[in-house]
Amino acid sequence: MQSTSSPVRITASEGENQPERTPELAALYRGFESELLIPLWTEIGDLMPSAPRSKALPxxxxxxxxxxxxxxxxxxxxxxxxxxxxxxxxxxxxxxxxxxxxxxxxxxxxxxxxxxxxxxxxxxxxxxxxxxxxxxxxxxxxxxxxxxxxxxxxxxxxxxxxxxxxxxxxxxxxxxxxxxxxxxxxxxxxxxxxxxxxxxxxxxxxxxxxxxxAHPGLRPLTHLEPAPATPLLAYRWEHTDRALAEQLALEAEGYHATIEPGHAAVRFTNPTTGGDIMPTMRTEFHRLAPDTATAPVREVGSSVYQVFDGTGEVTVADVSWQVSRGDLFVVPSWQPLTVTTDRGLDLFRFSDTPIAERLHLHRTHTPEDNR
Amino acid sequence: MQSTSSPVRITASEGENQPERTPELAALYRGFESELLIPLWTEIGDLMPSAPRSKALPxxxxxxxxxxxxxxxxxxxxxxxxxxxxxxxxxxxxxxxxxxxxxxxxxxxxxxxxxxxxxxxxxxxxxxxxxxxxxxxxxxxxxxxxxxxxxxxxxxxxxxxxxxxxxxxxxxxxxxxxxxxxxxxxxxxxxxxxxxxxxxxxxxxxxxxxxxxAHPGLRPLTHLEPAPATPLLAYRWEHTDRALAEQLALEAEGYHATIEPGHAAVRFTNPTTGGDIMPTMRTEFHRLAPDTATAPVREVGSSVYQVFDGTGEVTVADVSWQVSRGDLFVVPSWQPLTVTTDRGLDLFRFSDTPIAERLHLHRTHTPEDNR
Amino acid sequence: MQSTSSPVRITASEGENQPERTPELAALYRGFESELLIPLWTEIGDLMPSAPRSKALPxxxxxxxxxxxxxxxxxxxxxxxxxxxxxxxxxxxxxxxxxxxxxxxxxxxxxxxxxxxxxxxxxxxxxxxxxxxxxxxxxxxxxxxxxxxxxxxxxxxxxxxxxxxxxxxxxxxxxxxxxxxxxxxxxxxxxxxxxxxxxxxxxxxxxxxxxxxAHPGLRPLTHLEPAPATPLLAYRWEHTDRALAEQLALEAEGYHATIEPGHAAVRFTNPTTGGDIMPTMRTEFHRLAPDTATAPVREVGSSVYQVFDGTGEVTVADVSWQVSRGDLFVVPSWQPLTVTTDRGLDLFRFSDTPIAERLHLHRTHTPEDNR
Amino acid sequence: MQSTSSPVRITASEGENQPERTPELAALYRGFESELLIPLWTEIGDLMPSAPRSKALPxxxxxxxxxxxxxxxxxxxxxxxxxxxxxxxxxxxxxxxxxxxxxxxxxxxxxxxxxxxxxxxxxxxxxxxxxxxxxxxxxxxxxxxxxxxxxxxxxxxxxxxxxxxxxxxxxxxxxxxxxxxxxxxxxxxxxxxxxxxxxxxxxxxxxxxxxxxAHPGLRPLTHLEPAPATPLLAYRWEHTDRALAEQLALEAEGYHATIEPGHAAVRFTNPTTGGDIMPTMRTEFHRLAPDTATAPVREVGSSVYQVFDGTGEVTVADVSWQVSRGDLFVVPSWQPLTVTTDRGLDLFRFSDTPIAERLHLHRTHTPEDNR
Structure with a gap:
């Protein structure tokens, strides 16, 4: 059976911002429990923190x-x-x-x-x-x-x-x-x-x-309506690799093509809209040139990365790992992420960002925001 | 502290569609647990049901x-x-x-x-x-x-x-x-x-x-951009009541104005877009004329209703209640809802439908869908 | 009869930026004419001015x-x-x-x-x-x-x-x-x-x-799709008048509600989208309090105004008129408009602005743009 | 000089649907002319035809x-x-x-x-x-x-x-x-x-x-906003040619890939939106296999075609031409177009269709619409 009734228990101790646990209040809380009610004032610290505190761990x-x-x-x-x-x-x-x-x-x-x-x-x-x-x-x-x-x-x-x-x-x-x-x-x-x-x-x-x-900028006249998800079923490495290489080459020639020095990135998109490939997931590929360090970024929403090639060091909040091919790691919402590499690093990323964006809940924070 | 590491335990019994629990498999499952891994095949029944099975109860x-x-x-x-x-x-x-x-x-x-x-x-x-x-x-x-x-x-x-x-x-x-x-x-x-x-x-x-x-169809020239949420901070009862009364009057005069016989309904909207008042919540007011019974409807997403006035009987899946002023009830995702009333019933409703709609996850099922 | 073939005639004199009218060039131009061709270089001054020069007159x-x-x-x-x-x-x-x-x-x-x-x-x-x-x-x-x-x-x-x-x-x-x-x-x-x-x-x-x-912010559940044009067939004076009066009252109380001092304005909108009432036309109502002068504004696209009440002086480019109830005047594209009034002035306006906006051709210019 | 005042002349003869040209009416019409007024009833036949009658000729x-x-x-x-x-x-x-x-x-x-x-x-x-x-x-x-x-x-x-x-x-x-x-x-x-x-x-x-x-489905993270026009400055023949060839090959393999038998077509699109490359113009490339005849199509809006390769016969309304490389022809609004070819034909097309589409004025008519 899918659901079972679970008891309500109000666990607030007599702590900060809590009313004194008098016998009358205890009786009221028991009444709440029997009526399947829970006060905001005992829960607000967990439910409404000043910034996201994900239960997920890096x-x-x-x-x-x-x-x-x-x-x-x-x-x-x-x-x-x-x-x-x-x-x-x-x-x-x-x-x-x-x-x-x-x-x-x-x-x-x-x-x-x-x-x-x-x-x-x-x-x-x-x-x-x-x-x-x-x-x-x-x-x-x-x-x-x-x-x-x-x-x-x-x-x-x-x-x-x-x-x-x-x-x-x-x-x-x-x-x-x-x-x-x-x-x-x-x-x-x-x-x-x-x-x-x-x-x-x-x-x-x-x-x-x-x-x-898979023809850049060309759309078959048989399919002219915007589709909620991409009709293209394969994004080949040959194209991804070339797009990233071109960004680094353009940067080397002096043009704006990377999101920060040494950091090329493409997003996989739905050619019928230019938006994310699916309504709930964003997918990207990031390439760090040798001797690159990214600026720390926080974002609402969670991500999973897989190392495609190269080696580097990844820091999420206060945890750091040396990573190499195939390793997978998780960045919970609002945890700062930094990546550094000596020999270059290719990273595949997927995230739930479209959910936050479509619901106007998205925020991001970069060092520039502190200036 | 917000998060603590929790053990992984693979609980699949030797049931339907499960591989035989040999010593080798048991060892593999222990390995999964120590590596923080869980197979799909032990979980799929819970995770991917043929239709939503909410843990929430009516x-x-x-x-x-x-x-x-x-x-x-x-x-x-x-x-x-x-x-x-x-x-x-x-x-x-x-x-x-x-x-x-x-x-x-x-x-x-x-x-x-x-x-x-x-x-x-x-x-x-x-x-x-x-x-x-x-x-x-x-x-x-x-x-x-x-x-x-x-x-x-x-x-x-x-x-x-x-x-x-x-x-x-x-x-x-x-x-x-x-x-x-x-x-x-x-x-x-x-x-x-x-x-x-x-x-x-x-x-x-x-x-x-x-x-x-709050002037119908009129927009101040000081505010011309679409806003993600409504700038109108009060939707007064006088207007809601009149809109519902007009729908029932138009129906009585022979015009299409109600969503089914005797069932008037308005949605509260953002005047800058015509859409929902907020990105994550939909709010509506429903009025059932005396002696009205609604057809059963299932919808992806969950709702909370409050009885504003009148009396009636509400059925959600296999649970029924007699309801009157102020009563609140919950309709979990995909549970069929029917309402009947002898003397008329006014219902306020809020739901999470915009989430499913914006993420292309919305479905609805009415008796017409069976024809 | 709908169409008749018309001769092509290249009329460029030997003027500024024109090649010398040699016999060879004259022969070429005759060739153009017989082939239904016209050069850009003889026409560019008329076709591509530095800013719109409407043939329409105020x-x-x-x-x-x-x-x-x-x-x-x-x-x-x-x-x-x-x-x-x-x-x-x-x-x-x-x-x-x-x-x-x-x-x-x-x-x-x-x-x-x-x-x-x-x-x-x-x-x-x-x-x-x-x-x-x-x-x-x-x-x-x-x-x-x-x-x-x-x-x-x-x-x-x-x-x-x-x-x-x-x-x-x-x-x-x-x-x-x-x-x-x-x-x-x-x-x-x-x-x-x-x-x-x-x-x-x-x-x-x-x-x-x-x-x-006509219920502010309320939408019937019978009509939930965005409509290309407004389904509301009458915007009553009682509502328009009140909306304008409220803007001037709010301004008097110290709040931001008018587009410039003494100048209240509402746009008639499609309640299913919050946008213009129709794909090609914008309609607005403007109220100038007594002793108000508007700042000059230029806009791409043309407008027609009708004086609804009051009196004032209207200046379009270098033409000025004293206007009163019922008078109609035209503001061609990019011509600066200024209105002043001693005793107050109510103006109805319609324009083709949605055409320029939907085709990314819209521009506007106000005194603030010069700062 | 940009504008000159032009006289108004009401030219309606005493024809169909016209009031008898009495001396009183003639006097009224002279009054109209002096006040810069023109009645609808003398002009409606030209201004409001039952279907578009373009002055442009094929x-x-x-x-x-x-x-x-x-x-x-x-x-x-x-x-x-x-x-x-x-x-x-x-x-x-x-x-x-x-x-x-x-x-x-x-x-x-x-x-x-x-x-x-x-x-x-x-x-x-x-x-x-x-x-x-x-x-x-x-x-x-x-x-x-x-x-x-x-x-x-x-x-x-x-x-x-x-x-x-x-x-x-x-x-x-x-x-x-x-x-x-x-x-x-x-x-x-x-x-x-x-x-x-x-x-x-x-x-x-x-x-x-x-x-x-120019990487199919890939978007640089440096440019994430929808742009009103395409940022891609060249759509190379190699890609266009391949896309068209693939459509005909897929058709030959039994799949739906062409808009009608033997007729492949791609639209050039803005990769940031999937829509037209510009707000006012649509551009497409059409390839007709040998021995193909298109069904007649009428569309609101006008087009210009250039023959890129091959030969064929083009019919617009009641005019037909044999066409070959480089020839340009015009299809006015709502004129039916048919193309046939024995040896195959490649056509580049541009049109003003986005104008009609964005302003909800677009219509099309194909033989299927008659069924």
């Missing part, structure tokens, strides 16, 4: 420890209808042992053995895949087979049918990002099963979506 | 029991800096004993004694007040004093300074609605203290915001 | 001369199918003898005798009526009868069926504003005939559109 | 006759400050001998000799260049040099500084499209002179704008 998951777990799951756990995916999620240590990387975001490693199919389904959760290494799996979205290769970003918005199959003789792992916690919390999730196997074994280099949409 | 709070609690708090609990407001919140019995009416919405009764001031503050939480009975308090928003009287709806969007003061010799109670749980969950809340007393003791019939904005 | 039409013309037309010219309306248009003296008040706007006085019907039709042209004096005509829009009285503004967007009938025993005159020249120039006009008489002889105080829509 | 300009004119101008007419451009405009034979291809659009051939500079200026008119053959000119937009080559589309929105220079030893011609007639008519044009020579002699393969923006 945390790092090492790729070198994550990948063997996925490989072992590949040996022990079949993939099929019911479990649906061999996906293993990051559980933020501040979020009560739930499979939530942040309060709103799910991040998992998914693993598919040679010849396996992850069965077709659809759900309202928005999803994407990002490939830090390997290739050989095609994700089939509404019947369109999309190759997955290192560096590719593969968005797949809510309520599209999709399954995956591995056509090679080696396993493949990648990262899934979804808004599962957000939709779980807001009670907006729907789910439907499709066929147990993907509709097509075709394995083309380029999906049909790319053939229609 | 529940009714009786005004006749709520008001005496507030009156007693008026005797025992001072209002002032720190506790900020003498507000007592509805705690949904499915939500773990937290002061959340629904997963996203806060609903509370607030009570102010003669001569009292609720101190000035501002917060990112969007808020409103609705008055089911009484008068005599002025809420002062950014220095503009706004009278509160029976039937009035008083929106007050995030980050505006506001305080309340009671200028009469009798206490007054009203309902506060806020998006506290949503902002708490998404870590987007900011809060600042203002003066301990409201800036002005003026008590005009009409606020300055009404004098500028 | 001009004033006196109500005391306009109204008798309309009355005489009421005696001599029947109203009926074919001619459609007894409307007499202002012909700007700079616009080639065409019935265009400005390059984009039509302004006419319409006159209806007791008992007459102006037959039902619809057209893509956006239209409105404004009543400077009199009453007794109902305009019937899609079957909804709308009373017309002094001070009322009655929008009626393109492609709605409409006719007028005079139910009294006295004639009535009013002003029609349309975007006829704009749609004529851009070839976007469609037109259809309806019945010869209006559908209903009902003459209610308030139209059904007002009963549904 | 017309074809042959490239083989146009280009020699431009070459001869290259010999006789210098390019420089004052005349600004060696551009020769199409003068629609229905538009009174003015240099207007359609009521709203300017289309010209521009010609630049080896080593010449077209001086820097900026204007509110939106502009673009399209290259049907040749190369060697760089257009410098706000200091960014943009190569021009066969098949390239080069947008350049209003109020950006720009000049052109030819770095080769051969002349180059191309097509300019602007909204000069529209801005002339609506009195919204501003113009400023810049330097006599372009700011840079650099001649890179790719402009800086392409290096920042």
């Amino acid at each position: 945390h790092l998951w090492r790729w070198e420890r994550l990948l063997p777990m996925a490989e072992r799951a590949g040996e022990l756990v079949p993939v099929g209808r019911g479990g649906e995916r061999r996906a293993i999620a990051l559980a933020n240590p501040g979020l009560g042992g739930r499979p939530f990387a942040t309060p709103t975001l799910w991040a998992a490693i998914q693993y598919l053995n040679p010849g396996e199919d992850a069965p077709v389904h659809r759900h309202t959760q928005n999803a994407f895949r990002f490939v830090v290494e390997g290739e050989g799996v095609w994700t089939v979205v509404n019947g369109d087979p999309v190759a997955m290769r290192r560096g590719d970003f593969l968005p797949q918005a809510g309520w599209n049918w999709h399954g995956h199959h591995n056509i090679t003789d080696h396993p493949m792992a990648w990262i899934d990002g979804l808004d599962i916690p957000f939709q779980y919390f807001t009670d907006s999730t729907f789910f439907e099963f499709g066929p147990d196997e993907v509709e097509t074994r075709e394995a083309p280099e380029r999906s049909r979506s790319e053939r229609l949409w | 529940h009714l709070w009786r005004w006749e029991r709520l008001l005496p609690m507030a009156e007693r708090a008026g005797e025992l609990v001072p209002v002032g800096r720190g506790g900020e407001r003498r507000a007592i919140a509805l705690a949904n019995p499915g939500l773990g004993g937290r002061p959340f009416a629904t997963p996203t919405l806060w609903a509370a009764i607030q009570y102010l004694n003669p001569g009292e001031d609720a101190p000035v503050h501002r917060h990112t939480q969007n808020a409103f007040r609705f008055v089911v009975e009484g008068e005599g308090v002025w809420t002062v928003v950014n220095g503009d004093p706004v009278a509160m009287r029976r039937g009035d709806f008083l929106p007050q969007a995030g980050w505006n300074w506001h305080g309340h003061h009671n200028i009469t010799d009798h206490p007054m109670a009203w309902i506060d609605g806020l998006d506290i749980p949503f902002q708490y969950f998404t870590d987007s809340t900011f809060f600042e203290f203002g003066p301990d007393e409201v800036e002005t003791r003026e008590a005009p019939e009409r606020s300055r915001s009404e004098r500028l904005w | 001009h004033l039409w006196r109500w005391e001369r306009l109204l008798p013309m309309a009355e005489r037309a009421g005696e001599l010219v029947p109203v009926g199918r074919g001619g459609e309306r007894r409307a007499i248009a202002l012909a700007n003296p700079g616009l080639g003898g065409r019935p265009f008040a400005t390059p984009t706007l039509w302004a006419a006085i319409q006159y209806l005798n007791p008992g007459e019907d102006a037959p039902v039709h619809r057209h893509t042209q956006n239209a409105f009526r404004f009543v400077v004096e009199g009453e007794g005509v109902w305009t019937v829009v899609n079957g909804d009868p709308v009373a017309m009285r002094r001070g009322d503004f009655l929008p009626q967007a393109g492609w709605n069926w409409h006719g007028h009938h005079n139910i009294t025993d006295h004639p009535m005159a009013w002003i029609d504003g349309l975007d006829i020249p704009f749609q004529y120039f851009t070839d976007s006009t469609f037109f259809e005939f309806g019945p010869d008489e209006v559908e209903t002889r009902e003459a209610p105080e308030r139209s059904r559109s007002e009963r549904l829509w | 017309h074809l300009w042959r490239w083989e006759r146009l280009l020699p004119m431009a070459e001869r101008a290259g010999e006789l007419v210098p390019v420089g400050r004052g005349g600004e451009r060696r551009a020769i405009a199409l003068a629609n034979p229905g538009l009174g001998g003015r240099p207007f291809a359609t009521p709203t659009l300017w289309a010209a051939i521009q010609y630049l000799n080896p080593g010449e500079d077209a001086p820097v200026h900026r204007h509110t008119q939106n502009a673009f260049r399209f290259v049907v053959e040749g190369e060697g000119v760089w257009t410098v937009v706000n200091g960014d040099p943009v190569a021009m080559r066969r098949g390239d589309f080069l947008p350049q929105a209003g109020w950006n500084w720009h000049g052109h220079h030819n770095i080769t030893d051969h002349p180059m011609a191309w097509i300019d499209g602007l909204d000069i007639p529209f801005q002339y008519f609506t009195d919204s044009t501003f113009f400023e002179f810049g330097p006599d020579e372009v700011e840079t002699r650099e001649a890179p393969e790719r402009s800086r704008s392409e290096r920042l923006w």
Whole structure:
């Protein structure tokens, strides 16, 4: 059963700003509890802090420890209808042992053995895949087979049918990002099963979506309405890499092209609107040139980063990590983030920022704001 | 301290769709736990149901029991800096004993004694007040004093300074609605203290915001940009009542003016956009003529209703209540709602629907959808 | 007949910036003419001036001369199918003898005798009526009868069926504003005939559109989509007058409510969007307190003003007029406008500004821009 | 001089729907004329037709006759400050001998000799260049040099500084499209002179704008606001050609990718919005496979087409032409257009459709609408 009635307990001690706990007040509080009522004055410190105090903690998951777990799951756990995916999620240590990387975001490693199919389904959760290494799996979205290769970003918005199959003789792992916690919390999730196997074994280099949409600034006249999520199912590494390299080259030539010295960045966008690829998630790629240090930034909303290449040091609030390829880390809302690198660093990022932006709750704070 | 590290525990029994719990699998699960990982396949049933299964429960709070609690708090609990407001919140019995009416919405009764001031503050939480009975308090928003009287709806969007003061010799109670749980969950809340007393003791019939904005279809040339939230600080009962009466009169004359037979309804809107009064909350007023029964409706997102006048029977999923003036009830996401009345019923409603709509997660289901 | 082939003639003299008119060049120009070609270099001075130089001239039409013309037309010219309306248009003296008040706007006085019907039709042209004096005509829009009285503004967007009938025993005159020249120039006009008489002889105080829509900030749940033009068919003088009076009162109390000292102004808006009442026309009402002088303003786009009440002096570029009730004047694009009044002045204004705004061509210039 | 007062003359004969021309009516009409008034009833047939009847005529300009004119101008007419451009405009034979291809659009051939500079200026008119053959000119937009080559589309929105220079030893011609007639008519044009020579002699393969923006679906984080016009200054033929070829290939594979059988089409879009490249002009490229015939289409608004490659037969209303490379033709508003081809045809198109769309005046009519 999904819900059970839970008792209300008013725990306020006789602390700061609290009325004295007289017998009369204690009786009133017992009355509140029996009527399912809770006063604001005992809760306001937790509920309405002066700035966001996320329960989520900054945390790092090492790729070198994550990948063997996925490989072992590949040996022990079949993939099929019911479990649906061999996906293993990051559980933020501040979020009560739930499979939530942040309060709103799910991040998992998914693993598919040679010849396996992850069965077709659809759900309202928005999803994407990002490939830090390997290739050989095609994700089939509404019947369109999309190759997955290192560096590719593969968005797949809510309520599209999709399954995956591995056509090679080696396993493949990648990262899934979804808004599962957000939709779980807001009670907006729907789910439907499709066929147990993907509709097509075709394995083309380029999906049909790319053939229609991956031409810069060009839009097919068959699709002229703004779409809530991107119709382009693959953003290839070749393009991302070139865009970032050009920004650093333009900076070196003296033009404004980077967001700060040595820091190139692109956002993956919906070509029908120029906005985020999905209503609830933002995805970006950041490249730091060697010997770059970013200025600290705070932002409302939470992010998950994966190191795509290079090495560096990441500091979130008062925690620091040395990071390298495949490592994943979480930046909770309003925690300051700084990244430094000697030899250069490529970072994939996803965040829930569109939620805050669309609801006029977004704020950001950079050192410039202090001037 | 706000966050503490919590253990991960994989609780999946050897049930449906689960791999057999071999010693190897048990070891793998222990490895997951130590690495802060949780598989999808043990959690998918809870996380990704075929339709929303809210933990929130349908529940009714009786005004006749709520008001005496507030009156007693008026005797025992001072209002002032720190506790900020003498507000007592509805705690949904499915939500773990937290002061959340629904997963996203806060609903509370607030009570102010003669001569009292609720101190000035501002917060990112969007808020409103609705008055089911009484008068005599002025809420002062950014220095503009706004009278509160029976039937009035008083929106007050995030980050505006506001305080309340009671200028009469009798206490007054009203309902506060806020998006506290949503902002708490998404870590987007900011809060600042203002003066301990409201800036002005003026008590005009009409606020300055009404004098500028409450003219149908007319906009002052001093304010031409779309505002994220309504600049109109009071929607008076006189207008709401007349709009509803006109809809029923037009229906009686044979014109399309009601959403179903005998069911008139208006939405409170932002005159600068025609959209909802705030980015996260929708507010409406519904009037059922005598001998009216509404068709069942399901909607993604949660609502809180307050009975303004009349009597009727409300059914949410498999729970039914006889309701009368002041009663408050909760409709969780996707639970079907039906209302019937013999003698007529006036209902104030607030919901989190703009969140789902702006994020393309909204769905609704009415009997027509089955045809 | 719609089109005839016209000869091309290159008229450039041997003037400034022109190449010398050698025999070879003359031969080339004759070649251009025979091939239907015209060079930029002979035309650029006219086509691409440093700032707009409208062919339209500032001009004033006196109500005391306009109204008798309309009355005489009421005696001599029947109203009926074919001619459609007894409307007499202002012909700007700079616009080639065409019935265009400005390059984009039509302004006419319409006159209806007791008992007459102006037959039902619809057209893509956006239209409105404004009543400077009199009453007794109902305009019937899609079957909804709308009373017309002094001070009322009655929008009626393109492609709605409409006719007028005079139910009294006295004639009535009013002003029609349309975007006829704009749609004529851009070839976007469609037109259809309806019945010869209006559908209903009902003459209610308030139209059904007002009963549904004229409640400040309230929207019927039957109509939730943004509409391209306002669904409210009458903006009553009582509301306009009060809104303007409140702005001047608030200014007197020390608050920011007027656009400059003594100058109150409201815009008529579409309650479904907060924007202009129609896609091509903006309508406003301005009230100048006694002893007020406005700062000069230039704006891209053209306007027509009608004096509703009071007296004053209007200056457009280097032309000045003393104006009083009913007088109409034209302000061409980018011509500076100044108005002064000793005894107070009420002005109705309509303009084509939404065209420039929606196409990112709008500019304005006020004395502040020079600082 | 910009404006002169013109006499008003009411020319209505005693025709259909006209009142009998009695002496009294004649006197009234003389009164109208002296007061600068014109009745609707004498003009309505011309002003308010049942469907658009453009004064513009369908017309074809042959490239083989146009280009020699431009070459001869290259010999006789210098390019420089004052005349600004060696551009020769199409003068629609229905538009009174003015240099207007359609009521709203300017289309010209521009010609630049080896080593010449077209001086820097900026204007509110939106502009673009399209290259049907040749190369060697760089257009410098706000200091960014943009190569021009066969098949390239080069947008350049209003109020950006720009000049052109030819770095080769051969002349180059191309097509300019602007909204000069529209801005002339609506009195919204501003113009400023810049330097006599372009700011840079650099001649890179790719402009800086392409290096920042021509990556499919990727957006630099330095530019996150929607821009009213495209920041991408060159849409290269290589991409356009591939997009069209892919559509025809997908169609051959059985997928929906063309707008009708054998008819591929892309729209050039603003990557910051997904909409048209400029507020007033739409630009598209159409490819007809061999043995294709398009269904007749009518649309509100006017278009200019240039044949980029191939041959075919074009029919506009009751006029037909055999067309080949470089030919330009005009389709007035609401005139039906059909194109057929045996050997295949590539067409560049520009139109004023965004004007009608943004002002809710757009309509289209295809054979499907008759079903």
